[in-house]
Amino acid sequence: MLKINNLHASVEDKSILKGINLEVKPGEVHALMGPNGSGKSTLASVIAGKEEYEVTEGNIIFEGEDIEELAAEERAHKGVFLSFQYPVEIPGVSVTNFMKTAINENRKAKGLKDMPAKEMLKLIREKSELLEIDRKFLSRSLNEGFSGGEKKRNEIFQMAMLEPKLAILDETDSGLDIDALRIVANGVNKLKSKDNAVIVITHYQRLLEYIVPDFVHVIYNGRIVKSGTAALAHELEEKGYDWIKEEVNA
Amino acid sequence: MDLKEKLVSSFLAFENHVDIDGYIHDVRSDAIKVFEEKGFPSKKEEDWKYTSLNSILKEDYSVFPKQENALDYKDIKKYFIHDIDTYKIIFIDGKYSSHLSQTTHDGIDVCLMSSALNKPKYQLIIENYFNKAATKDSLSSLNTAFSSEGAYIHIPKNKIVRKPIQILHFSTGNESATMLQPRNLVVVDENSHVQIVERHQSLTSNPVLTNSVTEIFANKRAIVDYYKIQNDNENASLIDNTFIKQKRESLASVHTFSFGGKLIRNNLNFYQEGERLDSTLKGITIIGDKQHVDHNTLVHHKEPNCESHQDYKGIFSDRSTGVFNGKVLVDKEAQKTNAFQANNNILLSDKASINTKPQLEIFADDVKCSHGCTIGQLDESAMFYMRSRGIPKKEAKALLMYAFSNNVLKSVKIPELKQRITNIIANKLGVNIGFDL
Numbered sequence: 001m002l003k004i005n006n007l008h009a010s011v012e013d014k015s016i017l018k019g020i021n022l023e024v025k026p027g028e029v030h031a032l033m034g035p036n037g038s039g040k041s042t043l044a045s046v047i048a049g050k051e052e053y054e055v056t057e058g059n060i061i062f063e064g065e066d067i068e069e070l071a072a073e074e075r076a077h078k079g080v081f082l083s084f085q086y087p088v089e090i091p092g093v094s095v096t097n098f099m100k101t102a103i104n105e106n107r108k109a110k111g112l113k114d115m116p117a118k119e120m121l122k123l124i125r126e127k128s129e130l131l132e133i134d135r136k137f138l139s140r141s142l143n144e145g146f147s148g149g150e151k152k153r154n155e156i157f158q159m160a161m162l163e164p165k166l167a168i169l170d171e172t173d174s175g176l177d178i179d180a181l182r183i184v185a186n187g188v189n190k191l192k193s194k195d196n197a198v199i200v201i202t203h204y205q206r207l208l209e210y211i212v213p214d215f216v217h218v219i220y221n222g223r224i225v226k227s228g229t230a231a232l233a234h235e236l237e238e239k240g241y242d243w244i245k246e247e248v249n250a
Numbered sequence: 251m252d253l254k255e256k257l258v259s260s261f262l263a264f265e266n267h268v269d270i271d272g273y274i275h276d277v278r279s280d281a282i283k284v285f286e287e288k289g290f291p292s293k294k295e296e297d298w299k300y301t302s303l304n305s306i307l308k309e310d311y312s313v314f315p316k317q318e319n320a321l322d323y324k325d326i327k328k329y330f331i332h333d334i335d336t337y338k339i340i341f342i343d344g345k346y347s348s349h350l351s352q353t354t355h356d357g358i359d360v361c362l363m364s365s366a367l368n369k370p371k372y373q374l375i376i377e378n379y380f381n382k383a384a385t386k387d388s389l390s391s392l393n394t395a396f397s398s399e400g401a402y403i404h405i406p407k408n409k410i411v412r413k414p415i416q417i418l419h420f421s422t423g424n425e426s427a428t429m430l431q432p433r434n435l436v437v438v439d440e441n442s443h444v445q446i447v448e449r450h451q452s453l454t455s456n457p458v459l460t461n462s463v464t465e466i467f468a469n470k471r472a473i474v475d476y477y478k479i480q481n482d483n484e485n486a487s488l489i490d491n492t493f494i495k496q497k498r499e500s501l502a503s504v505h506t507f508s509f510g511g512k513l514i515r516n517n518l519n520f521y522q523e524g525e526r527l528d529s530t531l532k533g534i535t536i537i538g539d540k541q542h543v544d545h546n547t548l549v550h551h552k553e554p555n556c557e558s559h560q561d562y563k564g565i566f567s568d569r570s571t572g573v574f575n576g577k578v579l580v581d582k583e584a585q586k587t588n589a590f591q592a593n594n595n596i597l598l599s600d601k602a603s604i605n606t607k608p609q610l611e612i613f614a615d616d617v618k619c620s621h622g623c624t625i626g627q628l629d630e631s632a633m634f635y636m637r638s639r640g641i642p643k644k645e646a647k648a649l650l651m652y653a654f655s656n657n658v659l660k661s662v663k664i665p666e667l668k669q670r671i672t673n674i675i676a677n678k679l680g681v682n683i684g685f686d687l
Contacts (some may be wrong), residue, residue, distance in 0.1 A: 088634075
């Protein structure tokens with residue numbers, strides 16, 4: 001589904017990704033871990049198509065197609081979804097209407113007509129129940145004044161609405177209490193299928209107890225320096241990252 | 251002969267062809283003297299520092315309306331709010347169009363200034379209100395000197411006018427350049443409500459300059475909502491001079507939607523002459539090319555316990571320019587005044603500019619006055635966020651800009667008008683989304 005080959009990327013001439021290789025197949029869950037500043041969020045943004053980042057070498061193949069030249073919205077239309085570490089507040093645009101616009105723009109890109117209002121409402125109701133989101137919440141301005149947990153739950157709600165092929169969850173667990181974490185993880189698990197894939201970016205093992213990864217990768221200094229199974233996440237939890245840094249720097 | 255000389259020398263001829271009534275004759279004669287003395291405002295004047303009239307004054311305008319050019323309703327229907335029942339006062343090239351209008355004298359007067367100025371039954375209202383709110387600045391004086399036609403609206407006490415009143419001015423280009431000077435008077439008596447929508451529309455590319463004066467009197471506990479749609483073509487300019495006098499416990503609002511035209515100057519003045527009243531001034535400006543929109547507002551708080559709310563949003567692209575000059579004057583007697591003013595702007599191009607200048611002059615010591623102005627660019631992180639959800643760049647931009655101006659739109663009380671404005675905004679932003687926010 002996703003194949004990243006020797007990816008180098010920089011922002012304002014500062015090199016951040018220095019040769020990432022990663023392959024994600026349908027049905028898989030990958031966890032990306034690593035210390036702060038190692039390039040995890042940059043990788044997520046580059047896959048999603050943030051324009052500030054410049055790919056200087058390598059490529060990203062999604063569903064057999066090099067997506068480097070595609071705009072963020074075109075990648076979204078192909079089924080890439082990024083759950084933001086810091087969801088952006090958009091005053092004046094309600095959650096519901098943002099979702100309506102997003103769904104219909106995705107349909108338009110596929111040559112489909114707007115989703116009938118009734119169907120849209122049903123979908124919104126269904127998915128908001130999955131994430132245990134209050135109805136009143138849906139008419140509020142997107143992310144404006146939301147608590148950390150509400151923002152993250154809202155991200156997964158959007159994911160549930162859009163049903164992406166590849167979901168990248170960028171530190172979705174940060175700022176969540178245990179109940180919110182459970183709700184979010186439960187939502188992600190319910191959306192998982194043999195046809196889609198998830199990349200979970202996190203510092204901590206905590207989320208991975210709920211969303212169990214097939215593979216765990218450690219990013220350090222712009223490269224994937226270690227890959228393993230869920231057991232690697234446990235090891236990192238116990239020992240921290242220093243031993244990895246030492247291994248790399250040795 | 252420049253435009254000023256042409257106007258001054260036309261005055262006698264003008265006075266000869268309108269009926270000369272004692273009171274109005276004196277008012278007009280005084281006004282032409284003021285205009286003759288002051289002339290058109292120049293950039294040397296503080297209030298005109300950022301707006302030059304030079305480019306629009308150089309045209310050779312025809313200053314008297316000639317014979318009416320008939321228009322078919324079906325050709326101009328789109329400029330009306332046509333999906334609800336309304337009163338209509340329609341002018342074509344400055345002349346009243348009876349077949350397009352729908353006026354009334356049934357308990358309220360929604361009719362013509364020309365008949366009000368000439369018929370004895372309106373004399374009392376004219377003498378009490380005509381030219382009693384307008385200031386003696388040069389442009390208002392010029393309008394006063396040539397005042398003969400426009401809308402006359404008098405709502406006696408305890409009347410809730412259910413149908414909005416539309417005032418539309420069309421120009422057909424039957425002169426190579428036309429100057430229009432409509433004069434409106436709106437008197438709303440105790441406990442009465444009225445909603446008015448005004449629009450100026452040029453139908454050809456011939457230059458049009460409109461210098462209009464509207465005087466509005468909101469008497470005790472009256473509610474007046476006035477909406478101005480300024481979406482004219484690129485050769486039409488508008489100088490709108492509006493004066494509102496409010497008596498106690500009245501609510502008056504003016505919404506100004508400026509989306510088109512060559513040059514627009516709004517001189518909007520509120521005078522608070524009673525306690526516990528509320529004035530609202532809101533506007534959305536979305537312009538591009540080399541368009542220029544200038545909002546010059548004044549709220550004069552003269553009595554205690556009153557409020558004023560100003561909220562102007564501006565979005566400027568290409569080489570367009572904007573001005574916001576908002577003055578709030580709080581007299582010593584006007585204790586417990588609450589005055590709010592906000593002016594937020596987005597510049598979408600390096601060549602667009604906005605000059606924004608809040609002016610607060612406060613002589614009372616127990617007041618709440620706030621003002622804030624911002625000038626920013628489009629929020630790039632919000633753009634990426636929306637695009638990552640599959641909303642294309644143009645639509646994402648439009649949605650952000652619509653959301654930015656939505657606060658002003660929210661207070662429009664006529665749903666059909668709100669829908670109309672929403673459509674104009676979507677059209678202006680080049681998108682086809684409902685903005686059902």
